[in-house]
Amino acid sequence: MKAVKFILSALTVVLIFTSNVVSAQEKLGKEPLIDKLSISANFGSMLAYADVRQYDFYPIKDERKWGFGAVANYQISPIVSFQLQGAMGKVAGIKRTFRGGGVANLKFEADIYDWSANATISLNRWWAPNLKINERVNVYAMAGAGLINFRTQLRGLYDDKFIKSFGYSEKGTVKEKMTTELVYPVGLGIKVKAAKKIDIILESQLRNIYTDKLDAYVRTTSFRDKYLYTFVGVSYRFGKQESHMEWMNPKDVDDGGNKLALDEANKKIDELSKKLAELENKNKDAGQVGPNDPRFAELDQKIEDIAKKVADLENKAPVAVTNPDGGQQPMDLAKLNDLNQRILDLDNKNKELNNRIINMQSNTNVTYTGSAPILVAVFFEVNKSNIDKVNEERVAAAAKYLLSNPSAKIELVGHADKTGGQKYNELLSERRAKAVQKSLVDDFGIDASRLSISYKGYTEPLSKNNYDVNRRVDFILK
Numbered sequence: 001m002k003a004v005k006f007i008l009s010a011l012t013v014v015l016i017f018t019s020n021v022v023s024a025q026e027k028l029g030k031e032p033l034i035d036k037l038s039i040s041a042n043f044g045s046m047l048a049y050a051d052v053r054q055y056d057f058y059p060i061k062d063e064r065k066w067g068f069g070a071v072a073n074y075q076i077s078p079i080v081s082f083q084l085q086g087a088m089g090k091v092a093g094i095k096r097t098f099r100g101g102g103v104a105n106l107k108f109e110a111d112i113y114d115w116s117a118n119a120t121i122s123l124n125r126w127w128a129p130n131l132k133i134n135e136r137v138n139v140y141a142m143a144g145a146g147l148i149n150f151r152t153q154l155r156g157l158y159d160d161k162f163i164k165s166f167g168y169s170e171k172g173t174v175k176e177k178m179t180t181e182l183v184y185p186v187g188l189g190i191k192v193k194a195a196k197k198i199d200i201i202l203e204s205q206l207r208n209i210y211t212d213k214l215d216a217y218v219r220t221t222s223f224r225d226k227y228l229y230t231f232v233g234v235s236y237r238f239g240k241q242e243s244h245m246e247w248m249n250p251k252d253v254d255d256g257g258n259k260l261a262l263d264e265a266n267k268k269i270d271e272l273s274k275k276l277a278e279l280e281n282k283n284k285d286a287g288q289v290g291p292n293d294p295r296f297a298e299l300d301q302k303i304e305d306i307a308k309k310v311a312d313l314e315n316k317a318p319v320a321v322t323n324p325d326g327g328q329q330p331m332d333l334a335k336l337n338d339l340n341q342r343i344l345d346l347d348n349k350n351k352e353l354n355n356r357i358i359n360m361q362s363n364t365n366v367t368y369t370g371s372a373p374i375l376v377a378v379f380f381e382v383n384k385s386n387i388d389k390v391n392e393e394r395v396a397a398a399a400k401y402l403l404s405n406p407s408a409k410i411e412l413v414g415h416a417d418k419t420g421g422q423k424y425n426e427l428l429s430e431r432r433a434k435a436v437q438k439s440l441v442d443d444f445g446i447d448a449s450r451l452s453i454s455y456k457g458y459t460e461p462l463s464k465n466n467y468d469v470n471r472r473v474d475f476i477l478k
Helices: 002-028 124-128 257-287 294-316 334-364 389-404 421-445
Strands: 037-049 063-074 079-097 106-122 139-154 162-166 180-194 198-209 226-237 320-322 327-331 409-415 451-455 472-477
Touching: 037 079, 037 106, 037 198, 063 106, 063 226, 079 139, 079 226, 106 124, 106 180, 139 198, 198 294, 389 421, 409 421, 421 451, 421 472
Parallel strands: 409 451
Antiparallel strands: 037 063, 037 226, 063 079, 079 106, 106 139, 139 162, 139 180, 180 198, 198 226, 320 327, 409 472
């Protein structure tokens, strides 16, 4: 029954701690703290280090007891975490002889309930944050402070005679209020990532008690009692496994973990970029063409040639002949029908070619007047997104085309060179595209709905060696 109450109490504390932390984070408007929280359950050996103990460093039979506990963990950073820990169990000791005399043939057993607030520090992430093993293994040290409640009895080893107790009646027959003292745990542990959200823990804590009462054998010259809790545990991580703070590289975390949200945004951008690439490949496979395709010019020329032939035939075709007396008579009916059929065939071919051009234009969503323009990209200085005087003329050329073709639209695609990191260059290429958009809207009155923006960072360079041409914004006719 005691164990059940303890488990329920531990779960209550964990739930209160988790809900309060998440609620506080939501009020702050930051990223969800769910990616920093985990809970664990553990079970292990409890060994007392007190006056009533046969040997200093290893236990004998009946001195090893067992306990279990639970931990709620909040990961402040990949290196540091805060914990609330609860543990319960038994400790015991046997003393056959004391060195230098004193009472011998004693034994004690104590029930303990232990609560503490701990801090942990990852040693491997602190000393060597870039090690590959850090992705799956965490070696850490811990320290904390809390309270321990215990009830203990000291008895004779062979006759089981009652000698002294704390938390019992005078003769040790009735349980009374438990003794409460301060406890200061220190320890080392290792955590291994076992599955998507599951970790395995092996930890050993020396829990120092600020009293000499644990074994009910109090001496003014003795050290304070303590016990060693060595356990294995299973931890469950909330949130998303790939972005959980506990397993991130410290160098990848900016502003206390705000980079988690940025990583999620970048992931979505990558997914959209992949879809865009797939669509572009499909368009290429389908044989769709752009307005600069030479086949447009070839078809235009054919239409003009046919139109001229039709006009010549219409001008030359006599519909009647003049009689000597000034009257008119029809020309040979067979010749007239043949000529009309040839004109009709040419006219049908003319319509067919016009329809083909219209279909080709609709495939590229372009409506333009006359020949499609060649719009030169806008280029930028290193780490800059402002448009200089030379490149203002290129923006003006794009504006002139849009003003002359009210149904046309343009996509502005920003690019960067490899100077700097990937994330920085993605943001820089976005600022460049937005700068060109702003100039077209503010300086030339172009409707913003006719302009779309995308940005590639340094993923689509024009040149491998000439970085100057990679810092640009391209105009894509839509």
